Structure formats: C-alpha cells, structure tokens
Amino acid sequence: MWKIAIIDDDRQVLKGMKQVIPWEDIHAEWVGDSLNGARGLELIREKKPDIVITDIYMPVMNGLTMIEALHEENFPGKIVIHSGYSDFEVARKALRLNVEDYLSKPVSRHTLREVLGRAIAALENEQHARLEQDKLRNKLMAYEPFVRKERLKSLVTGTTDGLQEERSWLRGEAGRYMVLGIELLRTARLCDVNGSDRLLFRFAVNNILDEIVHGEGIGFDYIELHGYHAALLLHFDRTASYESVIGRIRSMAQRIIDCVQHYLNITIRIGIGGLKGSERELSDSMEEAFQFLSLEVPVLHPSGVFEYADAGRLSMNEAHSAGRPMKFYQHLVGDIKETQGKNAAKIIGSYISALKGHQEAGVLQFSLLGTQFWAILSYALNDEEIHLEELFQGNQLELELGKLYTIDQYEQWLNEIVGRICHRQEWHENFKHRLTIDFIKQYIHEHFDREITIAELAQKVFISRNYLCQIFKNGTGETINNYIISVKMEKAKGLLLERKHKIFEVAESVGYKNIPYFSTTFKKYFGVTPAEFIS
Template sequence: MYDIIIVDDEAVIREAILELIDWNSHGFNCVAHCENGIEALELAVKLRPAVVLTDISMPFMDGLEMARRLAEEHPRCRIVFLTGYDDFEYARQAVKLKADDYMMKPITAAELRALLDKIRNELDEERSRLEDMGRLRRQLNESLPLLRERFLERLATSGMSKEEADERLAYFDIGISGTDYIVLAIDPDHFRVHDNADDHELLRFAVYNIVQELAHRQAQSAVFRSREERVMTIVSGVDAGGSGLEERAQQLAEEIREAAETYLDITVTVGIGRKVGDLRELGRSSRDAVTALDYRLLLGNNRVISISDMEGRESARTVDTARWEKKLISGIRTGTEEEVETAISEIFCHLQHVFPAIDRCYIQIQKIILALIQTVVELGGSEADAFGPQANPLTDIYAFTKLGDIEDWLKAASRSAIRSVAAARTDYSHMQMLQAETYIREHYDDPDLSLKMICQHLHMSASYFSLMFKQHTGQTFVEFLTAHRIGKARELLKFSDLKTYEIAEKVGYRDPHYFSMLFKKTTGQTPKEHRQKVTAE
C-alpha cells in the first residue's frame, strides 16, 4: 500500500476525487488532502508519501514551485499534475521537473483509476528492484571477507594490472601500498592424534586468527587463506636497497611459529619468499614461500624457512640412488623384507645427506616408487596391493611434511608389495601344477611321457617343477604318474576282458612284465590276482 496526497484549491474537486476512487483497491492510502502548495509541501515532507496528485494553479504556492521544492526534500516522491490550463509552457515545466504524468481537467474516474494502476505497477517494480538491490548489498557485505581473501589470493598468485589492484585494494581497505613486498606461507605441521576433523578446522582457523593478530601489529600487511588451506601473509614496506623488510618478515614468522606452539599446542612451519618490488610480482614471492615451506621435508617441522637460505644450502653433489634402487628391486624379487628396508633406509639417508633441491628430491622419490611399481607388476602383483586401491603414490608423497614419514610409508608399501608378489606367485604356481595334473591325465597312455616333456609344456625348469609339484601333490612326478596309470589299469581289469599285455600298452607301458611288477608292487597283487578278486566280489 502506497501513501498519496491530493492537492487542489477547489474543495469540490478534491472531494469528488476522494469519493470517486476506491483507493485501497488500487493499492493506495490517501493520507491527506490540501488546498495549497505550502500546506502540501509541509505535509509531504512530514508524511513522505509515494505520490502527490496536485493541481498546478493554486494560491500562495503553485504546483510547479511545490514540485521543485519537494524534489529537493523528498526526491523519491512521484508527482502527477492535474490542471485545467491547456498551456504548453506548464507542460514543458512539468516535464522539466520530471513529473510522472500530466493530465487535463476534467479527468474521468476511469482515467484516474488507470493512472493510479499504472503508477502502482511502476512503484511495485521499483520496490522490487530496491529490495533486490538491498538483498544483494546485504549478501555482498556478508561475503566481503571471502571476496577479500579471494582477491588477495588472486593478487598473490595470478597477478593483475596495477590499476585494478589499486582500485580493489582501496575498495577492500587493504593497506599494502609500499614499494617492496614479501609473502609468507604458514601451514600446520600435523594435528594431535586424538583430534577429529572439526578440531582440525578449528585449529586451522585459530592459526589464521593468530597470524591476523600478529600481522595487524605491523603496518602494511594483509592475511588470507589459500585454497590449499595455507595461511598466506603479504608484508609490504619501503625498503630501498636495505634488508629491513626481510628482517620484519623473519621476525613476524618467528612470532607466528612461537605463538602457535605456545597457545595452540601444535607446530607450524613458515616459508618466506623472496622480496619483490612490484605488486605484479607477488606471484613469484608467493611461489617461493610455498617452495620454502616444502623444505620442511628435509629440515623437519616447526621451522621458519627462507627460500634464500635454501638456495645457498643446495648441494652440488649429484643425487644418484641407482645402486640402492637395484638393491630394492632385488629384495622385492626375492621376497627379502630386510634387504628391501635396508635399501630404502640407505636411499633416504643419502637424500638427507645430499640435501637436494626440493623438486629434485620429489623426483628422486617418484623414481623409486615407479621402480617398485614396475617390479611388482612384472612379478604378477599390482600397484593397488602395494599402495591401496584408491592411492596415487606419485602425488600422495606431497601430503607428507617429513622425509621420515615418506620412508616409513614406502617401507610399508614394500612389505605389502612382497606379500602381493608372493601371493601372485603362489596362485600362478598352483595354476601351473593344476595344468601339470591335467596334462598327465590326458597323456598318461603315452609311453614317452617324461618329466622333460611336461616341463617343456609348462616352460619351467625341471628342478623348480619337481619342487613345486611335490609341494602341490605330495608326490614326485614319477610317483604321481605311476599311481594314475595303475589306477586306470585297475579299472580296465575290472570292466574289460583285455589281456594283461593289452592293458599295459593302454596305460603307457611297452613292457608287460615291467607293468606286472609295478602293479604288484603298488597293489600287492598281480594283475591276474586282482581281476579274479574284483570279479568274485
């Protein structure tokens, strides 16, 4: 419902307008009616109506003057002029005053109703727009902290033009207007074992608050959280050729590290990037800070690590772990856990001693992982058996913050790999022995069937086959073949009228006398005695 004021110096016209219109049905509430411009102006300023329906020609103050003054006092009020003077000059002035409409007297009730409906629709649309804008503004205000962080992250990673950076720094009221900049990257080393996911998030937020509080004490700084959940800090200042800004960054980093350990009972590592002289170079300092942070893999946790220091410490010696990789592969092939774990320990001891650049360190570890995976797959195992079904070991290493943790993880994977290879070998050997049994049953009637023949069929050495076959069946090859042939001979003696020499030939013996001797040795009876016994039963 919108408020409206009627202004006309003729009482009859005012009363007619009031009586002809059902104001509520058209969305209006007539809050006052006046006979001159002075009275109307006072009431309009006081009541703040949405619409003033006014005559132009009135005593003391005409409608045009009232509209001019009302536009200053209540600019959102809509003005509709009603006049009996068909004068172009009045119309021109009304348009100049941005009147919402201009209607000639006498006006009919239908025309006025149509006009009111039109104005009400316009007011509804305007209200809707204002409500939408208000809602958007509230949402913007609620989102400002997140928008500020995303802006800072973009500034410190992707970069942007100086004009855009200055404009948005001013909009978000971020005071880093120095000429030199250094980025710090802060990350918790680990969480307490008994903490759950909620506790982890709370501790991350607590670290963020500590960094904000400590950075706020220093002028020209800004703090934000990256998408990788690190806390990043931009420290700026005027550092013409000196090291004052670097000293400030080092001091702030130490304060952050000590505060986290003291107040949160956790440790954090802080990486410090290089100093840069332009906002557009913040990305380089940010990347340096994250790289410095990664050096805790070699140095350990709870440290402040400057990328400049790491560049100076990098060893010139080559990082070559080939001989230990061979030892590792040999241990996997032979299933010797002790040999494997010794090789891994020596590899990581070498990495710690040589102290390579962090990217070279990761590459070397990835080479070891690839060698392990390749060996396991070649021996019939699988990568999933070693590292888990959903693992991606080449990237999983980046989740570790200590070299020793990767060493332990790789040793556990190697033990799983050995078990996987052993199981694969057992399964394969079992399959081969089943194939051997089948081959014997299908070719037992061949007098030339031999150990050499079956080993050629299975592509196995005689010694390995003999070992595996004895473990599988509990018999040697000759014992198994003889038992099978004698079993077949007993069936023929019972269910056929074949002569002994014929049966001997059918079960793979050329010499019937040798067959008879083996038969008696195996069953305790001659073939003839066995036939008589089974026939009599």
C-alpha cells in the same frame, strides 16, 4: 497502504477529490492537503506521500515550481497534474519533470481510478525492483569475503586467469606486500588425527596468528592453501623497505612458531618472502617464502624461520625454484580435488616446460623433486581421507624415483601418479562430495558467531537435510551439529584465553544467547566450565 496528498487552491476541488478517490479499493490513504505550492512542498517533505495530485496555477508557489523543487530533491513518488488549463508549454515542462499523468478538470471517477491505478502499479514495480536489488546487494555482500579469499589465493599462488582486475582485492591504498609461507610439519601429533581435527588445528593456528599480527599493528590476510600450507600476506605502506621491516618480521615469525608449539603442541616452520610493490608480484613473494621446500637439507634453522635472503647461502635446486613449484602444486591439487585431474596433463606440461627453460641453472635431482611432490600431495589429499601410501608397497616409491634420469621421464611419472590417484574407484565418492563438505565447513567457520541450522546449510548447497547429514558424516566421521559445536567451542576457548572478555560476551560472540546453556556445552566439550577454565 499507499499515501496520497492533494495540492489545490480550490477548497471544493480538494473536498471533491477526497470523495471520489476509491481509497479502500486501491489500498490508499489521504495524508494531507494544501492550498498553495509552498505549503504543499512542506507537506510533502513532512508526510512523504507516494502520490501527489497537484494543480498548476496556485498562489505563493505554482505547481510547476513545486514539482521542480521535488525533482531536484529526487522525490521518489509519483506526481499527477490536475489542471483546468490546457497549456502546451506547461505539458511540455511536465513531461520534462517526469510527471506521471496530466488530467484536465473536471475528471471522472473512472479516469481518476485508472490514473491512480497506473501510478500505484508503477510504484509496485519500482518497489519490487528495489527489493530485488537489495537482495542482490545483500548476497554480494555476504559472498564478497569468500570471493575475496579466493581472489587473494589466486594472486599469491599465481593461478589467476590473466585478466586485468577491475578492482584491487587488497585492503587500503596501494603499498608494499610480503608473503610469509607457513608449513605445519607432519609430526605424530598431526598424523594420528582425522580430517576434521586437522581443520580445527589450522583454525587454532589462525587464531594465534591473528592475535600476534594484530598486536604488531600490521595489516594482513591469512590464506589457506592445500594441505598443511598457508600464506600470511602482510601489508606495509609504500615507504617500507626490506631492511626496515625484516627484523620485526623475523621476531614476529619466531613468536608465532613458539606460541603454536606452546599452546597447540604443533611444530611449524615459516619462510619469509621478498617485499613487493604490486599485486602482480605477490606470487613471486610466495615462491620465495616457500623455497625452503626445495632445500636438500631437511632442517634449515634451529628456529624454524627461513628467509629468502638466505637462499644464496644454502644448497638449492635453482631450476626447480624457477619452475614456480608452489603455483604448480596448488594448481594441480585443486584440479585433482575439483575435476579429478581433467586438466592435470596440461598443468604438469606447463610446469615441465618451465623446468626445461631453466635447466641450465642447475642439475635437476629427480629423486628430490619427486619426494617433495609426493610429500605435498600426500599432505593436501590427506584431508580428503585419501591416503597415498596405499598406492605403493614397501620401498616401491623409492625404487620408482631411482629410475628417473631425464626430465621427460619425470613428466611421465607425474602423469602416471595423478592417473593412479584419480582412477582409484573407492576414492571417487570422496571427490564427488568434497566440494559440498568444504563449503559447509567454510560457511560454519565464517558464521560461528550466530545460530546455524542444518536446514540453512542444506538450502545453501541445494540438497535435502538428510542427504547433507549423510555425506557430511561419511566424509568427516562426525555429525554437522557436532562440528558446529566444536568450531564454536574452539573459538570460545581462544577468546577466553585472551582474558579480555567476560563470559557472557564470549557466549554472545560465538552465537549463544542462553549463557547457562553455553556453559553446559563448554563443560561437556572441555570437561570444565568457562569460569573454571579461566580461573
């Protein structure tokens, strides 16, 4: 119901207006009246009517003064002046104050209905516009975490579009930043699991990182890269120096490696990049952090921690490093996944040009570069259930790499490999649906703290529920519901291990309002109840 207030110093006018307004027809109700502008202003502030019908010449406070006060307070409703005087100056002021209409006394029932109808129509349009704005704002708020993650990923990999950002995607004020490069080693523990389980491993690693880095009181962002690589972006204040933080970061990196090995039985290694002073330099820090990938020796340090400062003391292919390999790998793998290699030749060409420009820095060893390229590509595409070893038989890969003597031959080989990957007919279906499956997985990981339905997920990707279930099962080997449960249970396990939360709090944190049902699901998944798990 629309609320209408009437302000007039003539009691007969007040009584007559209330009688002639077709309240039911226009879905409106009377919320009060007043005999002067001062009391009228109090009434409007208290009742917050949608429409105010007011006289101009009244005692204590005239109508225009009252309207001016409402205008200064950003009154959202509509004001209709109802006056017995035709005054040009008053009309001019009314227009300046955005009054909806100016009626001369006496006014007919028909005219009053028309004016109120227009006012209500304007209110409905404004209400609709606000609702649409709220929907858009809510959508933007919901998608902002995803957008932020993608923009941060572009910043650290150096794959931004080159346009000047209107806003910073880093939290807090401008300071100094450091990237830690994380690689999950492809041991037997990871080789024998499917893509869904590998994603859960990365999710579990993320939980350990989150707890350790939070404990250090360091601001950070965790950024998933392709395959078994991730970047940990650390935030420091502007007074920080490499010398003042490296000891602490070295110790923290070692703790992460030890905890991941202890709790997950997964081996990782971590590279520490340089400390940078702007967003534009983040990709430099990441390339430095991942320089251990370019090393000729397979083991850097017994601890598994590699510092960029050590690079000068180790045998490295400096020309390859100057070619920004992590940017190249991330850009190329993304193109293979998203467009089946439509831009691959251009990406490879840009990388080769960078290598040629720095070739004098060292002798390029194409067998080493090719082996590294093959390993990273295999890691990245393994999640798509695409096994690159199917492209070669026996020692065919080693034989091909052994025939590469020039940088042009290496470029040709890279293009041929990508061509073979993208034209394998049996892999096309995986590429076709991978983006949908990746989005669904990411959405589940972002919203594990509430109930998620298949209907909701299907609506997000604009396909039917049955078809979504089919492609998800074909692409991952498990049902969507089982995947949702696995994500919730792994998160619940992590929270229970912290021993800081009660069981019902953990249940609510992963979207279960029914505590007994949560306990039953937990026992079915892990073989023990939550109480037994923490006892």
